[in-house]
Amino acid sequence: MPEFTLHDETSAPEASRPHLASAKQRMGFITTLNAVMAESPELLAGYNALADLFGKSSLPARAKHVVWVTASVQNGCEYCVAAHSTLALKSGLDDAAVTALRESKPLNDDKLDAARRFTASMVTGLGWVPDEEVEEFLAAGYTKRNVLDVVLGLGMKTLSNYTNHIVHTPLDPAWQQQEWRRSSRPQPARASLCGHRQDT
Template sequence: MVQFTVHDENTAPEDARPYLEAGKRRLGFVSTLNAVMAESPELLAGYNALAEQFGKSSLSGPAKHVVWITTSVLNGCEYCVAAHSTLAVKTGVDEGTVQALRAGKPLSDNALEAVRRFTERVVTDRGWVGDQEVEEFLAAGHTRRQVLDVILGVGMKTLSNYTNHIAHTPLDPAWQDQEWKRDEA
């Protein structure tokens, strides 16, 4: 197995350090995901830019968590499922919703279920989502802008999911309570 360095503010390439510091201000610690991504300041910068833009997207807070967790479950990213489950619960997403997402099960909230189903189609069909699925998403009260916002969130998570797969990113202690294994979905 190829070992990737889990950088800190002292070992990271100079261009990555501002992004590690920003992440530390947001979370209170440097996540191991950011610490691994720091090897490529461009990857870390790109990931952070996508995260910032997705944060500004037209999706509700809970819908953003649906996109993050759904994408991560489908991509089998144990790190991201644990991290985003923790953050979802911390920001007030219902525990039952988080557990259903982790298990790949339908949600009781119709609007969030439409986000889950649409995100699932985007990921599993690699963007080749049929008109019927798009129409169903729109009929559930979502907008064309939100179709594109889901794509932004899937792209963001794909960067981190793939990084974690290749680098075998160790799980941060902050995410341990929501640890998840791929066979749980």
């Protein structure tokens, strides 16, 4: 297996160093994800830019965590599920909700569950979501702008999930209490209210 360097501010390419510094300021430490991304200054810059933009997007804060965890579960990203489970709990999302997200199960909160279902359908459908599922998301109280916010969040997670798959990024100590292992087969995205089942 090819080994990728875990860079810090001294070993990273010069162009990556400001992005590592800003990521450290945002997170409090240089994550191993940012450390491996630093090999490509452009990837690190792109990921940090998308993270910043998604954080500023109009999607409600708790729904952002739903997008992050759901996308990472659907993509089978062990690193990101652990990281975003930790961050979701710190944000105030309760244990039951985070556990449900990690297990691809419905949430007790109808609006948040609409975000979970829509995100899962986006990932498993490669962006091809039936119109009725978009309407369900809107009917739950989200806006058309929120629909596109989810696309932004998925762009962010695609960069991190795919990087972790290739690099086998070691888990930071900060995320280890929420360690997660993907199943041998991805979970179905949802059972649609329209009566059809959409599998991965």
